[in-house]
Amino acid sequence: MLPTHAVGIDLGTTYSCIAYLNEHGEPITIPNPDGELSTPSAVLVDGDRFLVGMEAIRNSIRHPDRVIQDSKRWMGDASKVWQIAGKRFTPVDVATIILRSLLENARQRIGEIDRAVITVPAQFSDIQRQATAEAGRRAGLKHVDIINEPVAAALCFVLGTEGIWFTELATSQLIMVADLGGGTFDLSLVRYQKNEVRVVASGGDLHLGGLDWNQALQKAIARQFQREFGPDPLADRESAQALSLEVEQVKRSLSVRPRAALTCQAGGHRKTYQVEQEQFERLTQHLVERMEQLTVGLLEENKLGWAHVDVVLTTGGASRMPMVRTLLKKLSGTTLNTSLSPDQSIAHGATYYAGMLLSNNAFARSILNPTAAARLQQFRQQSVNARALGILVRDLDDEQRVPHYMLPANTQLPASVTQMVGTVMPNQKRVHLHIVESGTAADQQFVELGTCVIDPLPPNLPEGTEIEVSIQYDEQARVHVSAKVVETGQEAHTEIVRTENVLVSALQDEAAMPTNAPQVPAPSSVGAKPQPKQFDLDSQEVPVPVREPAGQRDPRLKPRAIPEPQRPAGPAKSSSSRPAPPPLPMDDEIIDLEPVSEPPRARPKASAPPLQAVPKVKPQPLPPLPKKR
Template sequence: MPPRSTTHAVGIDLGTTYSCLSILTPHGQPQTLPNTEGELSTPSVVFFEGDDAIVGTEALRNSVTCPERVVMHAKRHMGDPQKNWVIDGRVYTPVDVSAFIVRKLLDGAEQQLGVPIKRAVITVPAQFSEIQRQCTVDAGKLAGLEQVDVINEPVAAALCHVLSDGMWFAEIANDQTVLVFDLGGGTFDLSLVKYNQNEVRVQASGGDLHLGGLDWNKALETFVCDQFSRETGQDPRLDRESMQSLSIEVEQVKRALSVRDKASLMVQHAGRRKTYAVDRERFETLTKKHVTATENITKGMLKANRLGWQNVDAVLVTGGASRMPMVKSMLDRISGTTLNTMLSPDQSISHGAAYYAGMLMSGQSLETSSLNREARAKLARVTQQSVNARGLGILVRDMETGNRVGHYLIPANTPLPAAYRQRFGTVVPNQKRVSLHIVESGTGEPDQPVELGTCVVDELPANLPIGTPIEVTIRYDAQARVHVEAKELGSGKSARTTIVRRENVAAQSVSEVTAPEEGWASLEEAPQVANATSKTVPQKPIAPAPAAKSKSVFV
C-alpha cells in the first residue's frame, strides 16, 4: 500500500446521465477505476431511503418503483436556485445531489488506492456559466475534496487524444487543428483545438447546454405515449412510475438502434401492456431536428471563426450519444473527412481530466506524487490554454431606450488569462459611490445578462464634478477566476473584488436589479483590451470598440 501522503492525479467526469473517475498510473497512463460495485460508469442517479443516499445502478432500479424518492439529471439544473427536491422533509439542491455522486466515485477509488483523495479535476461543459462552474466546485468540496479544479469537457477530450495517441501525428507537422464534437447525455459541446507536441490551445467553443441524448429519448417517448394514448385512451405521461419504466425502455432501444435496424419496447400503464417495434428510420425521423441542431451549431462555430473544413485536420467524436449512426453520418457529410472515433465515448473525458490533474501536479515532489519522474517530465512540458465561453462585463442602461443591457468588456472565446480596461464618468455632481454589477452573457438572447456580483467604489472625494473618470478593469486569471477593480483616477480611491460565486448568487433577471441614481456613471471612452500574462493591464488597446455615449453604468 502506498504511503498515505501519496497524491494521485484524479479526473472526474460528472455527467448528466453517467459519471466516472480515472487516475494516472505511475507511468502517466489513464486508468478508469470501477465503483464499489465494479462498474466503470456510474449512473448519475440518487435514491433517498431514510438517512441513506444510494447512488448508481441500485438507485436507477428503484426509480421505477419509487420515482418520488429518486433524483436524476441534476447536472441540467446546476446553478438554478429555484430547483430542488424535497424528500422526507429534506431539501436537496443540484449541488447536494452532485456531491453524493462525486462521493460515490471517491469511495470506490479510495477503496482501491488505499489512500484518501483530497484533490481532483472535475469536468464541466464549455458552455457552463461561472455560477455553474462554482457550483461544481462546491459539489466536489461538499463530497470531501479539499481542492477542486475544473476543465471544459471538450478540452479534456482533446488532452486525452493528444497525450494518448495524438503526439505521433503532431511530430510530423507544426500544428494540428481538431474539432472536438462531444454529444453527451445532457449537453452538447464543441471546441476547436490547435495543438503541437507541447501545447494545447482552444481557439473557440460552442454548444448547447440543453441538447443531449436525453432529448432523443424524449422524442421517442412522446411518439410512443401518443400512440398508446390513441389506442387505449390512457396516457402514460400522467403516471410517474409508468413514465420511469418507459424511459428505461427507451434508453435501451436507443442504444440497440445504434447497432441494429430494429428494436422493440414495452409500455405498461393503467393495467394495459403494449409492445411497439421501432426501426432506425422511424427513430431518425422523430429526432431529425436534434441532429440538425448539432449540425447548425457546428457550422456556425466554424463560420464565426472564419474557418472552413479545410482548416480542420481531424474531427474527434466523443460522448455517449455520439454513438448514434445519424450523428456520425451527419459529421461525415458536412466535414468530408474520416472521423476519429478512437476515443472512448464513456471514459475519454475522465481520462483527459486525469491528464490535466497530472499536469497541475507535475511540479510536485517525487516523495508525494504517484507519478514517476518520466511521467512528470512529460506532463510538465505540456500546457493548455482555454477560452471563456461567455462574454463578461458590466450592467449598463441604454440612455436612448432605458433598457438595462450587458456591456461586455471580455468577449466570448477570448484566450485566457486576459484583462480589459474601460473608463466611465460620474453622472451627478458630488457623486459619493459607484457600484458595478458584474455580468456575463446568457446562453439565450444576448441581451439577457446574468449577474455574478458587485464591485463598489465608496466614499468618493467631495465635490466631484459630473464626468469624473472611473476606470474599470476586469481580469480573468489562468484559472478563469474573475477579478474586478474600479478606481477613481483623481484621488486613486479604488475597490477590488474577486467574484466568488455561490449557488444563492444565481441568475437574476435584469428587471429584478434596482439601485439608486447616484450609482450611475457614463461611458467615457473605448476599452483597453489585452491578453494578460501578469497582473498589470497593458495600456495599448487591442481592437478597441467605438465609444458608446448613449450608455451608462447601471448599479
C-alpha cells in the same frame, strides 16, 4: 498509500466517471462497487441514506418519487428544488452526493484525495462553474480545478496512448471536438502543436443531448399507446419511469442493430413495439438538424471551412448513434476519429490536466517516471470563454437595459480588459458594477453573474475622479473584478459570486484604513443623471462604461429591446411599457471619461457573435408502429 493523487472527474448528466494517474503517467479509471467504470448520475433518497448509481436506477420504477436523475441540466438554477421525504435538494446538493460517492469509493482504492479536476461543458456560465466547484468542496475536496469537457477530450487525444502521445508534428493541427453527452452538446475547435493545446473557439447547446433523443421516442411511443388503449403512460410516474428505461435501452440497441423491441404498459394494458432505426432517425431529425446548425455556425462565425479541420474527434456516450456520426462525416467529408472511449475519455483528459497542475510539485515528480513527468511539465493548455462578459447599461434611444460586452465570446484565457469610469459628484461614497454574461441558451440574451459594489471610496474625492475598472477571466473561466482609484492608488478586488450571495469588497488603503474594515451592504437606489452620449445610468445596478473600445459593442443592442434579467427575489416587472423611473439620489453613479492609456490585455474578435435563436424544424410524424405478431 500515497498522500495525494492527480484525480480527474467527469461529472456527467447521465453518467459520471473518476480516474487517476498512475506512476507511469497513465490514467486509470476507478470502478465503482458494482465493478462498472461509469456510474449513473442518479440518487435514491432512502431515509437518511443516499444510494448512487445503478442501485438508484433499479429502484426508480418502484420509487420514482425518491430518485433524482439528470440534475446537471439544472446546475446553476437557484429555483430548481426536489422535495423528497420532507427534505429539499438543489442541483448542487445532488452533485455533492454523487461526487462524495465517487470520492469515497476511490479513497478506498488509492488513499486520500484532497484535490481534483472536475469537467464542465464549455457552454457553462460562470454561475454554473461556481456551483460545480462548490459541489466538489462540499464533497470533501480542499481544492477544485475546472476544465471544459472538449478540452479534456483533446488532452486525452494528444497525451493518451490511444492518441498521439509520442507523435511530434511538423505542423499544427486543428481538431474539432464533438462531444454529445447525455445532457449537452459541446463543440470546440482546438489547435494542437508541440506541447500545447489551445482552444480557438467553442459552441454548442446546453439543452441538446442524448436525453432529447430519448424524450422524442418516449413521447411518440406514449402517443401510440394512448391511441390504442386510452391511458397515457406518461401520466403515471411509475409507468413513465419504466418507459424511460426501456427507451434508453432501445436507443443503445439501435446504435448497433437495425431494430429493437420496447415494452410499454399503463392502466392494466401492456404491449411490445418494434422500433426501426429508420423510424428513430426520422423522429429525431430535428435534433440532428440542430446539431448541423451549431456545427456549421461555429465554423462560419470563425471564418473557417472544413478544409481547415484536420481531425474530427467524437466523444460522449450519445455520439455512438449512427445518425450523429453520419452527420459529422457528411459535413466534414472525412473519416471521423473514434479512437477515444466515449465514456472515459473526458475523465482521462481531466486526469492529465490534474497531472499537469501537479507536474511542478516535487512530490508529483517523485511518483511519475521521468518521461511522463517531463511530458506533463512541458505541456500547456489554453481555453477560451464561451460567453461574452460585460456590464448592463441603458440605451437612451429606447430606454431599455442592454448588455455592453467588454470581453467577447471566444476570447483566449486568461484575459482581462480595463475601462475608466468617473465619479459624478464631490465626495462620492461608492460605485456599483453589474456584471452579465451572454445567454447560456439560444433564446436567452444574457445572464446575471452578480453585483460588485466598490465601497467605501476615499473621502473628499472631487467630481470626475477616475476609477479604473478591470474585468477578467482566469484560466478556468472564473470572473474577477477589480477597481483602482487613480488619484490615491487604492484598490479593491472581488470575485463575482451568485446574485443571492453578493460579495461586497471594501476599498482599503493600508495607510489610511484598517485591513479588517467591515463590509458595507449594497445601497438600495441611486439616481439617474442624463449623459450626453448614447448610454446613461438610471440606477445603481446599471453602470456606464467610460467609452466603448473600438469594435467591442454588440451591434445587436440598439435595434432590439433587452428584457429585464430574472432575479432571485423581488416582484417581477411587467414586460409592457413602463413609466420612466423617478429621480434617485446620485451616490454611486459613474460617467464617461477619456480612454484609458493602457489597452485591454484581451485579444477579442471584432465583435461578439450574434446570439440568435435557431428555429427548430418540426419533425415528421412517426408512422404507426407495427403491432406485435
